[in-house]
Amino acid sequence: MPAQPLPDFSTSVRLKYVKLGYQYLVNHFLTLLLIPMIATCVLELVRRGPEELISVYNSLDLDVIHILCSSFVIIFVLTVYYMSRPRPVYLVDYACFKPAPSCRVPFATFMEHTSMICEDPKSVQFQTRILERSGLGEETCLPPANHYIPPNPTMEAARAEAQLVIFSAIDDLIKKTGLQPKHIDILVVNCSLFSPTPSLSAMIVNKYKLRSNIKSFNLSGMGCSAGLLSIDLARDLLQVLPGSNALVISTEIITPNFYKGNRRDMLLPNCLFRMGAAAILLSNRRRDATRAKYRLLHVVRTHKGADDRAYRCVYQEEDSDGHCGISLSKDLMAIAGDALKSNITTIGPLVLPMSEQLLFFFTLVGRKLINPTLRPYIPDFKQAFEHFCIHAGGRAVIDELQKSLQLSAEHVEASRMTLHRFGNTSSSSLWYELNYIESKGRMKRGDRVWQIGFGSGFKCNSAVWKCLRTVKTPVDGPWAECIHRYPVDIPEIVKL
Amino acid sequence: MTVSVETRRSRVTVYAKSTAPSLTPVKPGKTHEFTALDHSMSRHSVHLVCYYRQAPTVTMTALKESLCDVLSYYPAMTGRLVKNEGDGCGEWMVKCNDAGVRMVDARADTTLDEFLATATDEEERQLAYWEDVGSDPYLWSPYCIQFTDFKDGSMAVGISCTHFHADPTCVAVFSRAWSETHRRALVTCPPFFHPWAFYPRKNPVPSSPHLSEKSTIPPPLHPPAMSSVTFAFSASSVRQCLADLQLSNLSPFDALASLLWLRISSYKRASLGTAQLTLAVDCRRRMSAPLPLGFYGNALHFFGVKADLSSGWIHIASELNRHVSGIKEDDVWSSVEWLHERSKEKAFQMYGPELTCLAWDNVPVYNAEFSPGAIPVHVGCRIGNAQGEGLVVIMAGAPGEGEEARTVIVTLPTDLTAQIYRDEAILKYRPKIMFSPNI
DSSP states (O other): OOOOOHHHHHHHHHHHHHHHHHHHHHHTHHHHHHHHHHHHHHHHHHHHOHHHHHHHHHHTOOOHHHHHHHHHHHHHHHHHHHHHSOOOOEEEEEEEOOOOGGGBOOHHHHHHHHHHHOSOHHHHHHHHHHHHTSOOOTTOBOOGGGGBSSOOOOHHHHHHHHHHHHHHHHHHHHHHHOOOGGGOOEEEEEESSOOOSSOHHHHHHHHHTOOTTOEEEEEOSOOTTHHHHHHHHHHHHHHHSTTOEEEEEEEEOOGGGOOOSOOHHHHHHHHHBOOEEEEEEEEOOGGGGTTOSEEEEEEEEEEOTTSHHHHTSEEEEEOTTSOEEEEEOTTHHHHHHHHHHHHHHHHHHHHSOHHHHHHHHHHHHIIIIIOTTSOOOOOOGGGTOSEEEEOOSOHHHHHHHHHHTTOOTTTTHHHHHHHHHHOBOGGGHHHHHHHHHHHTTOOOTTOEEEEEEEETTTEEEEEEEEEOSOOOSSOOSTTTTTGGGOSOOOOSOOOO | OOOOSSOOOOSEEEEEEEEEOOSSOOOTTOEEEOOHHHHHTTTOEEEEEEEEOOOTTOOHHHHHHHHHHHHTTOTTTTOEEEEOOSSSSSSEEEEOOOOOEEEEEEEESSOHHHHHHHOBHHHHHTTSOOOOOOSOGGGOOSEEEEEEEOTTSOEEEEEEEETTTOOHHHHHHHHHHHHHHHTTOOOSSOOBOOGGGGOOOSSOOOOOHHHHHHHHSOOOSSOOOEEEEEEEEOHHHHHHHHHHHOOTTOOHHHHHHHHHHHHHHHHHOSSOOEEEEEEEEEOTTTSSSOOOTTBOSOOEEEEEEEEEGGGOHHHHHHHHHHHHHTOOHHHHHHHHHHHHHTTTSOOOOSSOSSOEEEEETTSOOSOOOSBTTBOOSEEEEEEETOOSSOEEEEEEOOGGGOTTOEEEEEEEEHHHHHHHTTOHHHHTTOOEEESBOOO
16 A cells, blocks of 8 residues: 655644644733733833832822722723623523333334324335434333324323423422522423413412412423523513522423324424423522523524525424324425524624634635635634534434534534434423533533524524533433433434 | 123223333344244133222322333233244244333223122123234234223223233233232242243154144134133132032042033033043143243143043042143143144144133232232133133132132033023032123
8 A cells, every 4th residue: 555645644733733823822812912011011010119109109199089080980980881791690400301211102112003093004104214214212202192092182181291291390490409489580481382271381380389470471382492582581581680580491292293194294293202391490699600500601593484485494284184283394404504504693703712703704805805716614613612402303403513513423412312312302302412411421610502492483593501510420310310321323224 | 690681781991092111122133932832822812800999009000100110021022923034933923122012991880899790791801902913913912901990999900912922821920020010019920031941852752632633623614602601619619519529639620620511511412421621731830840930921731631421520520630630741742842843834723612621720810919918809811712612711719718719711602601600500509600691
């Protein structure tokens, strides 16, 4: 075998060091500028000596009024600055619903039920193919009503599922944080497909006997990205109410949404959606800063609904036989990519280090003015974040994002493993992924997490959190009993 | 006991069907192979019904949870039938694909005591839902568990399965393991999967004149409609029986089996002569390397007993006793080896079409306590597809009735059943008549 020419290797190494040096220089520019200046000043002061300094001060001829006015101005400016800063929002803790193993749906059971319920053998074949390539495992769970042949989606069963998942998550959260239900000031619940009267938030107020002046909200119909919308709403409310806390519940109730028909674009949710819920406690109290896990840095929302294609991309409607289902259009991935690009454009300047932003700016200027064929520079988000939680909507979503953000397998591991163990739990999947990262002992103080949610609309929402204290293992949560088995190797196709 | 003349509408309603998975996923690629005995039983099914009084821990939801738990130990139960591609025994094997067992929810429009006193044969049959294999065995659950709620909160648990997988002993041991899992107690008879238990010996002597004869009997063109009746003999009744026989070495089985054989035959033909009875006996413990009670699969040995019925009851009873106690292990092995040779051929009917008797009273069936100290009030066992001259199942009776108590379930052509449960010779011993046919 001919010897590989060394120069290739050495140039790439040289390039790596050049890049590192450039990043260090730009990101720490101010520090690098200030330190020599401060050093010079200190040296100058030390050189001059105390008598000379006193004589300089006397020559300034300051009297009491000058001093008082200057101090007043300084204090005034500082007060205005501190008052106008947004209140920090802390995530004290969160809890995810752990389904009972007796609710699990092995592939063989799912396919058997489908064959017995579905009259059209082509639909059965189609669903088999989806399940084989879905990236789900054998331990994902469906609510009890969906285990019947045929499923029995009564309103009572849907309420029972809601009570099961939501109350379990809240009970766990209360145990972890010592939260008193009477001290909850804000309650936000998001559940897209099940919206009874009274609302799910009223159900929670009733069960836990919350205060009568609680600010409760119930968001329905907002899709799989609604979890981050709830966080955004809670954050906005916490800016207005000092010394408060907010309980945010993200869930999706599967029971009423089993699709009984044969349209292929509507069969996917049957195969992928599973039971899940998350309860999150947010607070803006200063005393919670010491015990909180994370601080919310940014929430960026992008809504592409103005575009007709994006609006009809995930659409709930009745098919020709009158069965209601959610149709997913074929250009879902393209639209998701588009929405992500918009979202990144907004979030980039907020989170990227200066080095990446400058590179992007120069490449943009270069493309516009000098050479339009220059490749657009994709900023390296791995420098802005240590952990990524990508909505586990399906294998395709995770693959697409891994490619477009140039993430490594370890970065998307949390998303893939959550899809395998819990399936697509809709808005709560981001919290299961975060719990995975914590359970693996990877969450250290100072780490930044980027949660990306996609949902009908078409919406792409991002939240950025900063870890305030290292999370020690073992972590009590839905991964507690199975984390040692993960990560698993998920085959491309599981033969059924 | 008077039975209403008009056919009554059944009080049992099935309202939902679902599937129970095991709690722990099965490792992919696991399989379970059948023995020659399993293949020979493939035409039949086993149905075990246990009745329980109301108890706080015995609810449908709690039982379903513990069922999922115990299924983790029985991966063969949650698997599905696939064709045996290799050169193993027989045409079929089980692919342990984790599909789960079928569950059926039902309710009975009456209280437990009322049901036990007045239910018909048809109603008891409805407590163990069963669907025969359809067009695709891969989608068919070989087990079906029915939960029936009574009006007073009592519960009946009906376990049905194909005889391919398990014999009645196996089903009874499973229900015991389930009850122990429900109570969070130690499982005393964990399942023992050992398909090589009945693999032919090094020097096989395949021979079974009885089974060879059975295999040549053509299936009846018009199988008669069958119905059943249950006789519950208390310990004093059985002791009276034995006292009347005056022989000291006879067991309750000998007494009851011979009595029924005699009485059934006397209704079938006017004059009695030499007749043959097929006996089925559990041979787990009769092997020199005894199989544990938890052995999963079939371990029934079928053989014929000839006796001259005109010689009287005592003679018949002693003949039965002689044959049952004199079963030789070599005969069991020969019969197994004969079945192994023809395992790839189509199975023939084992229970019937001639008069058959299942000797099952040596197996404890009243030990499935779902609630501590609360044993079943009654246990019934039926065998599916036993058409022909009839089947007599002799099983242990409720412990409260005494150690010698026996429950006898007689399945006969309908017109014979009507006569047998009014038979004076049997009624002399005052058995409690339950689940008589609706005629």
